[in-house]
Amino acid sequence: MPDSSAAFPDRCGIIGMGLMGSALRRMTGAECGWDIDPARCVNASACHEVFERCEVIFLCLPTSAIVEQVLREAPLRSGQIIIDTSTGDPDQMAALGAHLATLGAHYLDATVSGSSAQLLQKDVLVMVGGAAEVFERCHELLGSFSREAVHVGPCGSGARMKLVTNLVLGLNRAALAEGLVLAQQLGLDATQTLEVMRRSMAYSRIMDTKGEKMVAGDFTPQARLSQHLKDVRLMLAASSIPLPLSETHLQLLEKAVALGLGEADNSAIIRAIQAP
Numbered sequence: 001m002p003d004s005s006a007a008f009p010d011r012c013g014i015i016g017m018g019l020m021g022s023a024l025r026r027m028t029g030a031e032c033g034w035d036i037d038p039a040r041c042v043n044a045s046a047c048h049e050v051f052e053r054c055e056v057i058f059l060c061l062p063t064s065a066i067v068e069q070v071l072r073e074a075p076l077r078s079g080q081i082i083i084d085t086s087t088g089d090p091d092q093m094a095a096l097g098a099h100l101a102t103l104g105a106h107y108l109d110a111t112v113s114g115s116s117a118q119l120l121q122k123d124v125l126v127m128v129g130g131a132a133e134v135f136e137r138c139h140e141l142l143g144s145f146s147r148e149a150v151h152v153g154p155c156g157s158g159a160r161m162k163l164v165t166n167l168v169l170g171l172n173r174a175a176l177a178e179g180l181v182l183a184q185q186l187g188l189d190a191t192q193t194l195e196v197m198r199r200s201m202a203y204s205r206i207m208d209t210k211g212e213k214m215v216a217g218d219f220t221p222q223a224r225l226s227q228h229l230k231d232v233r234l235m236l237a238a239s240s241i242p243l244p245l246s247e248t249h250l251q252l253l254e255k256a257v258a259l260g261l262g263e264a265d266n267s268a269i270i271r272a273i274q275a276p
Contacts, residue, residue, distance in 0.1 A: 097155025
């Protein structure tokens with residue numbers, strides 16, 4: 001439910017009203033939102049209306065290329081604050097920050113560690129790149145939907161930190177899936193195996209958020225598998241050294257997409273391991 005203490009609640013807008021954008025609107029009390037799907041639009045019939053009406057605009061979009069296109073066509077003005085929660089290309093995000101600065105607008109790449117469901121529980125971490133003084137101005141607003149917001153450096157740093165955290169998170173998810181498949185092959189009960197792993201040194205928090213979904217085969221999306229595939233491609237592109245575990249992870253995710261699971265929850269990676 002909306003947090004009535006959020007900063008700027010009557011001047012916030014959201015571009016991209018998917019899973020994360022819809023959750024953000026609920027938590028921040030943003031007055032309007034726009035999406036390419038007209039059914040998702042709230043008090044705005046066009047993208048430019050959000051920029052014209054609001055001082056703070058959240059971007060919740062699939063890629064940096066789409067973010068760049070939106071901002072290129074937006075009626076930006078001096079003093080406006082753009083908070084980009086998209087997991088995108090760090091170099092592109094840094095360049096966007098520099099470009100907006102020439103217009104007098106402010107840009108924060110505020111990547112979110114956690115799913116839309118966790119955001120609705122204020123159980124996400126926000127990693128923010130951009131000017132420290134702009135981060136401080138937005139700290140209360142960021143706190144309306146997160147348990148913690150941390151400033152990690154200049155523009156692009158939030159995206160870089162998100163790639164690092166998502167690398168480890170994704171591999172934890174893949175390792176859990178592989179462990180559950182091995183348990184199945186060994187004739188062990190999947191539910192009991194998950195509970196034993198939770199009590200063991202193998203424990204990771206991903207078992208609490210994705211374990212039961214894997215056991216039940218419930219892939220209703222909290223975070224889509226195709227989005228993590230995009231993230232892994234960004235990780236590999238950003239690194240100057242080989243990332244062997246992520247390269248294997250990439251192959252599994254591509255296999256899952258080929259099986260038609262791109263729009264399913266990212267816990268569906270278990271199906272790629274189970275498939276022959």
